[in-house]
Amino acid sequence: MKAAFLKKLNSELEIDDIEEPEPGDDEVVIEQRYTGICYRDILTMQGFQPRVNIPVIPGHEISGRIIKKGKNVESFNINERVSSLIYIPCGKCEFCLSGNENLCVNKRIFGESVNGAYRKYINVNMNSLVHVPDNVPEESSVIAACVTGMIIHALRLGNISEKKTVLITGAGGGVGMHAIEIAKTYGATVIAETTSEWKKKAIYEAGADYVVSGSYSKDVKNYGGADIVLEIVGKDTFNESLRSLKTGGSLVLIGNVRPASAEMPIGLIIMKGNRIIGSLSSTRKDVSEALQLSSEKRISPRIFDKVSLNDVNRAFDDMINKRNNGRILIDLNK
Ligand SMILES: [Zn+2]
Ligand SMILES: [Zn+2]
Structure with missing residues (x-):
């Protein structure tokens, strides 16, 4: 072969x-x-x-x-x-x-x-x-393991539930498009970030409620702020994402497309009681849940x-x- x-x-x-x-x-x-x-x-x-x-x-x-x-x-x-x-x-x-x-x-x-x-x-x-x-x-x-199960793992670490607002960075890529759909199965409001204008139509079709780009933290705050950020891009969007969080919100790191370190505004994180969480891959339980969502035709x-x-x-x-x-x-x- x-x-x-x-x-x-x-x-x-x-x-x-x-x-x-x-x-x-x-x-x-x-x-x-x-x-x-x-x-x-x-x-x-x-x-x-x-x-x-x-x-x-x-x-x-x-x-x-x-x-x-x-x-x-x-x-x-x-x-x-x-x-x-x-x-x-x-x-x-x-x-x-x-x-x-x-x-x-x-x-x-x-x-x-x-x-x-x-x-x-x-x-x-x-x-x-x-x-x-x-x-x-x-x-x-x-x-089911590397995309949908991994997203389920990350959203769970961020305490996803109905009525929460999730910001997804790099939303137009392979992981982002699935993340929009999965976050919607929990009943969450989804704000999607992309730098690619041509991807916006597909992002809305995947179920995003709002699409933001550029220096997006202001726009996210205007939409009420994020309870959870699913940080797919990493270093390049880290600071805007942190500033998009509500008080008590969680930033879940799942990707770092251009591996490098980010500056961290420690005072801001303390004052807003934010959590920063690394989320790694998926467990067999996550993969089973992802397959179940597919079986029920709730994600495609x-x-x-x-x-x-x-x-x-x-x-x-x-x-x-x-x-x-x-x-x-x-x-x-x-
Ligand atoms: Zn993979
Ligand atoms: Zn082991």
Whole structure:
């Protein structure tokens, strides 16, 4: 089968032919139709992930049908559909044992410390797996861990509920468009921030109540201020986001597109009693909830493009230049 490899940082991925994998004792082999391209994959290529083991097959957005399984795998069977976490939790540390496996201190991340998803057949540890309901489209199951489940995790940390106002930065991108829809399922008011004028129509169609841009904290305050900021962009919007918060509001950090540190107005945070929270990936519970929302047709996948594995470098370029408003998937049947 074909697989894409990152062999050198800051270089294009290369397509090689490799053997199809066999499952280890604790693993299944999954046949994938799609895998998602994540901004994290681009940051890995650019050298921002310290623990990357090069050469590596990138990609961590995994779902499909089980075609083989190892002898210790009991809860999952051949032909069943599954989604995978983006990492392999150890199952033994204090975080794994308390249902917070996203914080596992021993986790191995697909596409970085172990070979990832840019290939049709992938071997996955059973500790990473979640069952997928039959009626969930494959375009939804593939983004359940890194997009929709991750957003659910972050909104929960921000204490999302009905009548709260959520500000979403970078709302026109792959994560942002899904975040708008998920925040609306909780009954929240959604203010969406974007720097791309052409994305505004789609952002409103996704359910945003207001769209802001530029120095947006004034506008957000005019709309009543934010109880929760879902900070997808990171450093570049951090200060405007902080100033958009209501007293007692929470800023939940989920992304930092241009990795760098932000200045922090400590006095302002104290005076307004704000909370700043880092939110990392998703747990199996989050992924199950995301799949349930898809099964109930309360959220739908926002796919910008489906490309072949051979076109992965062009897709990276589209994302770096913000030409996508929705997820780009690799179609492994192409
Ligand atoms: Zn991802
Ligand atoms: Zn662990």
